[in-house]
Amino acid sequence: MTYKEFDLFKAWQIVKDGKKIIAIGSGITTFIAIIYCIFATPIFTAKVIINPPKLTDPGIGLSQMLLGSSYVPNSNFSFDYTTKTDADTAIAMMRTNALMDMVVDKFNLTKLYKSKDREIVRGILYGRAQFISNIRSGFLEIYFDDSNPKLASDIVNFYVVALGQLISNVAHEKSRQRMQFFLSQMSSTKDEMIKAQDSLKTFAKANGIIAGQQLQAVAGLSIQLQAQLVSAKSQLQAMSLYATNNNPEYKSLQATINSLKAQLDKLSGQSNAVDQLPIPSGLAPGLAQQYQNLLGDALLREEIYKLVVKQYESAKIDVISEEVPEAIQVIDPAQVPIHKSKPRRLRIIFSSFVLGIFLSVVYLLFKNRKSLIIYHLNN
Numbered sequence: 001m002t003y004k005e006f007d008l009f010k011a012w013q014i015v016k017d018g019k020k021i022i023a024i025g026s027g028i029t030t031f032i033a034i035i036y037c038i039f040a041t042p043i044f045t046a047k048v049i050i051n052p053p054k055l056t057d058p059g060i061g062l063s064q065m066l067l068g069s070s071y072v073p074n075s076n077f078s079f080d081y082t083t084k085t086d087a088d089t090a091i092a093m094m095r096t097n098a099l100m101d102m103v104v105d106k107f108n109l110t111k112l113y114k115s116k117d118r119e120i121v122r123g124i125l126y127g128r129a130q131f132i133s134n135i136r137s138g139f140l141e142i143y144f145d146d147s148n149p150k151l152a153s154d155i156v157n158f159y160v161v162a163l164g165q166l167i168s169n170v171a172h173e174k175s176r177q178r179m180q181f182f183l184s185q186m187s188s189t190k191d192e193m194i195k196a197q198d199s200l201k202t203f204a205k206a207n208g209i210i211a212g213q214q215l216q217a218v219a220g221l222s223i224q225l226q227a228q229l230v231s232a233k234s235q236l237q238a239m240s241l242y243a244t245n246n247n248p249e250y251k252s253l254q255a256t257i258n259s260l261k262a263q264l265d266k267l268s269g270q271s272n273a274v275d276q277l278p279i280p281s282g283l284a285p286g287l288a289q290q291y292q293n294l295l296g297d298a299l300l301r302e303e304i305y306k307l308v309v310k311q312y313e314s315a316k317i318d319v320i321s322e323e324v325p326e327a328i329q330v331i332d333p334a335q336v337p338i339h340k341s342k343p344r345r346l347r348i349i350f351s352s353f354v355l356g357i358f359l360s361v362v363y364l365l366f367k368n369r370k371s372l373i374i375y376h377l378n379n
Helices: 008-017 021-037 059-067 086-094 099-105 120-127 149-207 212-240 248-268 286-320 345-368
Strands: 002-006 044-051 129-133 138-147 329-332 373-377
Touching: 008 021, 008 345, 021 345, 044 149, 086 129, 086 138, 086 149, 086 248, 099 120, 099 149, 120 129, 120 138, 138 149, 149 286, 212 248
Parallel strands: none
Antiparallel strands: 002 373, 044 138, 044 329, 129 138
16 A cells, blocks of 8 residues: 655755746746836825714714614615724715715716726725724724825815715704604694684583683693603603613703602692693582583693694704714814825835745646655555
8 A cells, every 4th residue: 555745855956956947937026016016006095084973872862863763865875783883883884885975976986987887986985995993092094095196185085074974964864854743743733732722612602601710820830731741751761761860861850750740739739640630629510620621632732732843843953953064073184195105116026026936936846746746655
């Protein structure tokens, strides 16, 4: 029975005797590398450093819009919801098609890169842009490569503007949807308010009841307090999603709720009667009770309508304010680079020299492969 063995000594001899071939091989690859470095298009790298916006803090309203919203601006918008840091989230947004399209349109890159295929142009952008998160400082470094140093600095600086615009676009669309929602709610709550007021007027007219000032004042105050209580409870429920019971704002809101409950209890003369409308003494319980129910409903509808109007106005202001791009703090804006960053001549030449040696050695060993195998007979 025979087995094969690779002769290392013979291989060394072959390499040693083939020094001339190795020298020629390495010389050829080095010469090609030198020619490439001479004629290769010089590339310049522009760099900007920013303090990434707070996008992962659940206490920030903008975070809730970006990370807690299912809204997607368009079918080309992809977003990585698994990122943890602000810089990672910003990088994920700058890698989206939505932001890259802003850059493409701003600098007319389809014409500059001589391609009508937007996917190809995005691919060029994707390859030339680099984002590095500095873990120690928390800053985000953005790099961009181009043969035109002025264009490289302009594009990398615009990445910051586009990031702010994309953030605002997401928040703006969310606020616009909220505004449209409250606008529709205004219409429905107004109709309900008018219907309740008409029912009150019809009942009073049919039964000859004149609205007493005492009943109307007490009922109106109770309804206002109830409406404020409902609003405060809603705010507390929303805050509980991102704040603990020890949060100062949480404690303050809880104290406000307790105060409103106490005022309602005092007004009604009962404990835990926050949902009851007080009945003033001295009024007949028959028709007055029915009238009170209608009055309470009318006043409650009016207060709800007022709250919806306030929410609509707030959303409207948000829509207007969010049309302006989100301000990104720039630590070090990009300057027009003077020195080219690529090609790295020494690295290319040295790598080509080593590659030439490696390929020459492989060639020699492959050419003499038969003489490198020693066959042994095993009894």
